[in-house]
Structure formats: C-alpha cells, structure tokens
Amino acid sequence: MRPREGFASFWMSTMGPDCDTAPQKRRPLAALTREALAGELKGAGFAPYRARQVMHWFYPKGAGDFAAMKNIPAGLVGYLDSHYVCRSSHMVAAHDSGDGATKIQIALADGETAEAVLMEAGGHVTLCLSCQVGCPLGCLFCATGQGGYARDMDAHEIVEQALHAQSLLARESRVSNVVFMGMGEPCLNLEAVLAASEILNAPWAFHIGARKIAISTLGDPRCIESIARFRLPVTLAVSLHSAHAELRARLVPGAPATPQETVEAAWRYFKSTRREVTYEYVLLAGVNDSTGDAEALARLLRGKRAFVNVIPYNQVEGLPFERPSSHKVAGFVRSLEARGVKASARRSLGRGVHAACGQLRLARPAGRLK
Ligand code: SF4
Structure with missing residues (x-):
C-alpha cells in the first residue's frame, strides 16, 4: 500500500470526521447520482451543469468539504452546505497489516461501526x-x-467506505476492484448494494468496471435472479463451503437453499448472462477438506462453467476451527483440477490485523448490544 504523504497506520479518532457530521436534515452527497443532484440544483435555481463540477470535486478529487470546491460560486457553496454533507461517516482507524492489506474502521452517523479492507496485490487495488x-446469518x-447483527447499511454508507479507502491511497492510485x-x-x-454499485461504476464517480465489482452471496435463488437482471454485468460469487447438504446446513445455518439448489440457480445465472460464476469455499481443517469433499464438490459442479476460489480458513479467536496446512490446501485444489474443475487457493492478506476473510467483527459501543 503506498500511502499519501504523511499518512501512517494509526488511530484517527482524535482527528474527527473529514466533514461535519450530518445533522438529520442534510443529506449525504453520496446518496445522490449526478443526475439526481443536477435535478435538485435546477429546482433550486442553479445551473444543472454545476452538478458535474460538484461531483468531480467530490469523487475524483476527494474533496471533504464544499468550500474546497474552487470553481463553485459562494452562493452555491452555501446552498450545498445547508442541504448536503460530504461524509455522513468518518474513518476512526486504519490498520496496515504490512502485507498489502489495510483494515479501515468507520464510525457511522448513528454510532455503529463498519469495517472495510483495502488490499494491494498484483498491481490491483481491491x-x-x-x-x-x-x-444475521451466523456462519459458524x-x-x-x-x-x-445491528442493521443494514444505506447505499451512501457503502459508497463512503470507498471514499475513505480512496483517501488512503497515493494520488496516482485508485481502487480498481470491489468485492x-x-x-x-x-x-x-x-x-x-446495487445502488452503491451504480455509483462505484459511474464514470463521474469511481469508474470501476462492472465486472470488477463482485457480489458474494450465500445464494438465495431469487436474489441471484435479481442480480442477473441488474443493468450492470457485475460478477457473481457464491459461497458454498460444502457440497454436502447436511454439512453446509451446519456450517452455514442461514443458507437460504441447499447446495444443489444454489448451484442450479447459479447455473441459470450463467445461462442468462454468460458470466462465469465463482464459488467461494472456506477450507476448514478436518471439516470439509478431504479428497471426498473435493470429489463431492466436483460432482456438484460437473458440466457447469465455474471457478472455485479455495480460501484457507483464517483463525478467529474463540472459534473451534483450524486452518489446513498449505500442503492440504494445494492437494484440495489439485483434486478439483484433476476432476475438471477450475480452482485456485486464495492468498490470505491482512491476517496480522484481523482483516482477512471471515475475520471482520462487529464492534459496538457499550450499551448498544442487543
Ligand atoms: S460468512 Fe458472510 S454470510 Fe456468513 S456470517 Fe459471515 S458475513 Fe454473514
């Protein structure tokens, strides 16, 4: 990760938000598309083209307040200030793991906390x-x-995670992939998620290619249909973790469908979009990592266009699972490949700061636990 000049990994809570914290009546700018802002500015008597200028300052230039938008007239700055906020959330910490991953902790307007992870590897910033x-799904x-579980996030809270992440990058660097x-x-x-994806993809905002936006899900068949109908050709990733119905139901108690039903839904998705589906498979030592498990997975995916992302388990304190040896991981991948299934093992980044897959935690202020 190449930080902007002067940035280091440190707790930032004493620095406060980039922008004023949002009073109720002011709306987060990240909640609006450029077209919606143009319409609102027009309604308030301003030229609609000003929306283009405002969004250029807000996204590519990363402006944290309206006064920093140099070519915006004072009258419009005043209007923007009284109707919108640049950030409804603020970054409270950024932990650099030293291996290319940075865990970002974000305080939301209501005091809840969200986490995002920035990863730089192989020339990509993900x-x-x-x-x-x-x-609420409680995967074991x-x-x-x-x-x-506390609540769902609004689209602008998702977009603001990307704004905070972008602020950590060197000026010539930008987020290229989103998962x-x-x-x-x-x-x-x-x-x-889809509204945020529109903004992440928009040329006037983050300009991230649709195929570089991956939506990872346990695979509710109706939801997969909705993603297939979405205007943008995003990438679908389905979390399977076991081809055995009983084991998957135990590991993933909130799974909305059996492995068979899930794979069938993903196959319909492929047939209607021609976009290959990635299957995520968290490999747990002694639980789902045997040759028999690989054979069952290969059988389930037989004849399907698919790619399996094998994710060696990242240790979570207090949970009774273990990471398989790298020898075991490589063997599992080989077993799949030998049966005609494309697969690779994911490199784990961010384990040093509990930012790796499956390690993000809900941090809640005292007194807010349900
Ligand atoms: S793995 Fe994903 S779906 Fe399962 S509990 Fe964790 S965040 Fe929820």
Missing part, C-alpha cells in the same frame, strides 16, 4: 466492502456471523 452492520466460522465480501450478506440488502 476494496472489500461491508453492506450490513454485523450479519465467521467472526462477523458470531458477533450479531462485497465484508460484513453482511448482500442479498439481505440488495437494493442498497
């Missing part, structure tokens, strides 16, 4: 986003799932 505060191996694999299940908050 941002792992959260879409819920916590997660996941720190988020074991920590409870919805942080806290929460995207299919439980799909409207906000």
